[in-house]
Amino acid sequence: MHLQQLGHPPRAALAPGQRRPLPFAPCAGPVAPAERSPSPPQPPPQQQPPQQPPAVALEDSRTQAFMSWARGPASIRFAGVRPSTFAGVRGLAASSDVANDALLVEVPRRSAVVLAPKQRNSCPGLVTDEWWRAAPWFAKMGVMLLWHKRQGGQSSLAPWIAQLPADTGVPVLWGERQLAALQYPHLIAQVKEQQREWQQLYDELVRTGTPAGAQPPSREDFFWAMSCVRSRTFSGPYIGSTLQDRLRTAALVAALAVGNTALGLADPQKTLSAAIAVLLFNVLYELILSRSLKQYAICPLIDLFNHNSAVQSEVSYNYFGDSYSVVASREFKKGEQVFISYGAQSNDSLMQYYGFAEADNPQDVYVMSDMLRWLTALRPVGQSRLEALKASPLAACLQQVVIQRAGFPAEALQAVRFLMAGEQQAAAGVSSASKAGSPEQEAQLALLLAEVVRAELEQMGSSLKEDLALLSGGGGGGRKGGLSGPEAAAVAFRVEKKRVLGAVLRNLGAE
């Protein structure tokens, strides 16, 4: 998540965004850029968060034990927020009016679960060094969580571990039927790939990654830990040394310089220049290094903030305090939910890694898989034209088409123009289709694209109206419209996808 640093000493943004003093490589909270759905840059949303359900303060014994631990041994500083639920979803409510720029939570590094670059095996009793070396960051952090869990009351993080959600509700934990309810081949394929990857990591752990005499975790525990990690971790640039380390180095260099001068071993002027050069090199080296290395952190209490893309608050690393913090990016009234931003993410990414879709998410897109199948079903396309497209630089552009509310990407438009062009025009090649044709041709193109969008909507299996009725339908048990958690999440997700396609139709002038 991003970093807000107004009124605070240098901080490093943890997660997406490059606009802060120590720019951190974009990584949507727990989501690495390569894993995110393609999402073109969009202006930051300006709207206020939609009306929120009322806060119900959490006063159960686990939450109380956690908060006492946070205040006491964990030395977590917080003001103006308290754990609460909002229509059943746990988050942080403003316990009093919160001013813009107020420091909300500050977690010392020692109370967080942190993975630094090249960190040695932190759980030698649980995994072998070979497994650790080969494992991706989230699997390493997953076993770190499992290690704390195994320690039970002995773990320094026990009260935090105890209140982690038993079920994170993310689709990687779902079965076939629940995934099918997403009605969206692109995400279903991504999640199935994720399931394969996690299963492989687990199999490796059981087969060769567990030290002799140790018991491997259950598959359920392993998947639980990985899903906690993927939905609660922030990432940002890694600064090798803390201020304390840096001061120790400076003191050592100064002592050597003074010693050298006192013993008459070197010219004082030269010694001073050398000492300054050493210190400058040290600082510059770390600054350069911090741009290429990444750290990952799960911070108790900060991990209770829910996401809202209309809010700008981010998580940051505070170098001087060696701590992670969140500062309010706007005012919050007492009782209101205090959100942060997990970064500019489409609902594909929010659903896959966090298990929810944001209503009217300005970053949302619709990724249409195999658009060519609709085009060939709706219009006759000659074999030779298809082959010419396949042989062109646009060969793959209709496989995963990232459609925004505003419309189709330029490459897809070009490919469709080429496929639909008359023989004479097509003879000029694919590149000639990059520009808009005559008004009649463009009108025909819009008509065809609208048919493609409608075909996609029709094969989804339910209409927007039916989905909305499902979500609002009767049914108790704290379930949305009587739906189970995954069902409700899947329906809410496909509602948003249908809304994106609806906006595309409107922008094509088709509604």
Ligand SMILES: C[S@@+](CC[C@H](N)C(=O)[O-])C[C@H]1O[C@@H](n2cnc3c(N)ncnc32)[C@H](O)[C@@H]1O
């Ligand atoms: C960092 S945790 C936030 C705290 C979490 N709600 C909890 O109870 O532990 C991220 C998880 O919170 C939930 N979450 C975050 N923002 C949300 C939102 N806007 N709507 C619904 N659920 C959200 C999702 O389950 C997500 O995986």
